[in-house]
Amino acid sequence: KDLLKSALNPGGEQARKKSARLDFAFVFPNKDGRYIMKEIGRVFSETNGRTDDSARTLNSLRFQTGDFIDVS
Secondary structure, eight states: OHHHHHHHGGGOHHHHSTTOEEEEEEEEEOTTSOEEEEEEEEEESSOTTOOOSTTOOTTTTTOOTTOEEEEO
16 A cells, blocks of 8 residues: 555645545456456555555465556
8 A cells, every 4th residue: 555655646636635535447358358447446645543454465466567557
């Protein structure tokens, strides 16, 4: 979580707000060459009792070399 948040810190004022929520997805080609998007989780800048996916690792989510990570 901290690594991803720190990497996005220069990304804009919206990502630095206390109420910010960042959603993550893998984007990867399927066997037909079409790109698929798979939502993998979200983190909050301040949890305030909300649960997030900050403890999940790329390895546990089966991230593979060549996959992309979409952040919104």
